[in-house]
Amino acid sequence: MSDMNECTSKIWSRFEAKKQDGSVIKLRIQSWQLQSKDDVYEFILKHFVSGEAIHKAAGITRNPEALKEYGELLDLHFKVAPLCAEVCCVDNDGTTVDQILGVSMTQLMTNTQKLEDITKELDLKTAEIQQLLHAAKVLEGYLQPHISSYNTFYFGRGLIVHPEYRKLGIANEFIKVRKLVCIANNVPMTCAGMSAVGSQKAAEKNNWKTFVDIPIDELEKNTGLVFEKDSILNHNIMYTTTE
Template sequence: MSERVWSTFQAMRSDGLLVRLSIQDLPKTRIDDGVQLFVDNFFSEETFLVAAGISRNPEAIAELKTLVTESLKDPACHSVICCEKRVDGKVGRIIGVSSMILVTEVRPDNMQDMKRKTKELQTLSQLMEDASLLNIMKKLNISHFYEGFGAVVHPEFRRLGIMTEFLKARCLACVAHNVPATGALMTCIASQKAAEKENWETVLNVDLQELGRKYGVIFDNKIYLKPIRDLFSYVCVDRFLDL
C-alpha cells in the first residue's frame, strides 16, 4: 500500500532552482534515512539538545539515535517527510521529517519512559519534563493528543515553507486519525513563526534562562532570541471535513 500524500507544492530556492515537493507518510523502508536526517541536523541544532550537550558526546548521540529509531518505528508515532517529487511516483530524496507521538494519560511520551544512560540524555529528559504538555491535555479535558517529537529540514531547503506544510499535515492527520489535538514545543524561531501563521494557540511560555539555572545548563542568547513557547493546536474537526 502506498503512503498517503498530504500535500504537494513547489518553491524557489535561493539559488534560483524551482523544486517540486511532496509531504507524505514516511515509508517503513526509508526510516533509516529519516533518522539520519535527525542525526545530521537536528541533534546539533535543536535548542534543548544543544543545551544538554548531546552533540558533544558520541555516546549520547548514539543513545538518542536509538531512541529516535525506536520512536519512528513505534505504531503510536506518525511521521511524514518532505521529499522531492518524482515523475515516476517513487519517493525521492528526503529533505525533511516531521514526527509526532500519540500521548495518553496512561502512555506518556518516549522521552519520559526511556532508560537514560548518558548524563546528557538525563539532562535532556529533565528539561523536557519541565515543558510537558500533559497538564495542558488535562485542562482541555481530552484523553489523548499528538505531541510533536521533532521536525527537521535539510539546510539547503530551508525558508521554502516546508515547516508550515508540516504543521498543516499534523492537523490533517489528527482529523484522519480521530485525534482531537496536536501540540509541540516550538524551540526555534522558524517553527514558532510557522505555528503563528497556522493560528496555533500559545498555551505555555518557558523562560530559557530560568530553566537553564534550574538544571545547570546554558542556553545561548546569541542563537535563541525569544523565550521558548509550547504551542498547542486544538483541532476543530469540522474545520477540515470539507478539505
Template sequence: MSASPKVWSKFSAKRKDGSVLKLRIMDMPRVPSVQEKVLDLLMKYFVTEEHTILAAGVADSEEAMQEMTAMQNYMLTMESMHIVICCSDTEDDQIGDIMGCSMMMFTKKGDPKLEVEFRTKELKKLMEIVTNGFGESYDEMKVFDLDLCLYARGISVHPKYRGLGIAQEFLRTRRLICKEFGIPITGAWMTAIGTQKAAERDGWETVCELQHADLEKKFNVKYAKDPPSTKFMIARIEL
C-alpha cells in the same frame, strides 16, 4: 498508525535561483532504506541544532550521540509513531532526498508512561529538562482532557531546503492528520525561532512560555542566546 504511505500534501516552492521544486508530504514508508535516510537527517541536523538537546550537552559527547542514535532509530520503528517526510513529487513516486521530516507520537488516555533508562549523563539531563521542565509546565492531553493525543517529537528540515515553507507545510499537514483521527487540539514545544514563526503563520497560539534563563538556573545548563524562550503552541482543529 497509518498502514500505508499516504500522501498528505503536494505543493510547489520557488528557490532563490528561480527554480521551482514540486514537493510532497507523505507518511514515511517503513522500509530500512528510507528509515536510514530519516535517521541520518535527524542526527545531522535535528540533534545537533535543537536547543534543549544542545543545552544538555548531547552533541558534545560521542557516547551520548551514540545513545541518541540508538534512541532515534528505535523511535522510527515504534508503531505509535507517525512520521511524515518531505521529498520531491516525482511521476514514478520514487523517494530520493529526504528534505525534511516531522516526528509525532499517538498517545491514548490511560496509556502507561514510556519508561526509558539512559546511561549517559547528557541523555539523563535531557530527560530531566523534558520531564521536569516541559512536561510539568504544560500537557495538552490533561488541559483539554483528550482521549487521543498527537504529541510532537520534532521537525527537521535539511539546510539545503530551508526557506521554502516546508516546516509550515508540516504543521498544516499535522492539522490534517489530527482531523482524520478526530483530535481537536494539538500542541508542541517550539524551541527554534523558525518553527515558532512558522506556527504563528499557521495560526497556532502560545499557551505556555518558558524562559531559557529560568531553565538554565533550574537545570544548570546553558542555552543559546536566541531564541530567549521555548513556547508551547497549540492548533485548534476543525473536526
C-alpha cells in the same frame, strides 16, 4: 538510498517554492513508515540532534556514547507508543523518495502517559542524555495542566529541515499537515514544544495557540541547560485542535 526507492505512502501536500537563484522547485509532504536505522532515523541523528536547541544545549553530538544512547532512546519510542512521521522531498509526481529534505515526527499519546513510564526500562549512562531527559520532564510538567481534556493527542517529537532547503516554506507545510493528520485519524489535538523562531512563526501563521511561553532564563534555571542566546529567545508549547 535503496531503502527509500520502494517507499509508497499517503501524500498530504504538494507545493512549489522559489529558491534563492530564482528557480522553482516542486515539493511534497508524504507519510513515512518509521523503522529503526532507516533513512529518517539517520536524518534525525544528523540534523535534528545537532540543530534543535535543547538537544544542542545537552551536548549530545559532542559525545559519541551519548549519540549512541540517543539512538537507543529512539528505538524505545518506536516500540512504546505509535510514532507518525512525514517527510518532505522533491515531487517527482510519484511516491518514490530520492532525498529527504525535511522530517516532521509526532507521537500518539494519552493524557495519562508520562515520559518516565516510557523510559523506565532504559539504563542511561551518559550525562548528556540524562540532561536531555531531565529537561523533557521539566517541559512535561509545563504541559500536563493543559492536556487533561484530551484523551489522546499527537505530541511533536521533532521538526527539522535540511540546512540547504530552509526558507522554502517547508516548516510551514509540515505544520499544516500535522492538523490534517489529526483530522484524518480523529485525534482532537496536536501540540509541540517549539524553540526555533521559524517553527513558532509557522505555527502562528497556521493559527496555532500557545499553552505556555517559557522565557529562556526560566528554562535554563529549571533544566540546568545553557542555551545559545542568539538562537533561542523562548520555548513555546503550542497547539492546534480539529475544532
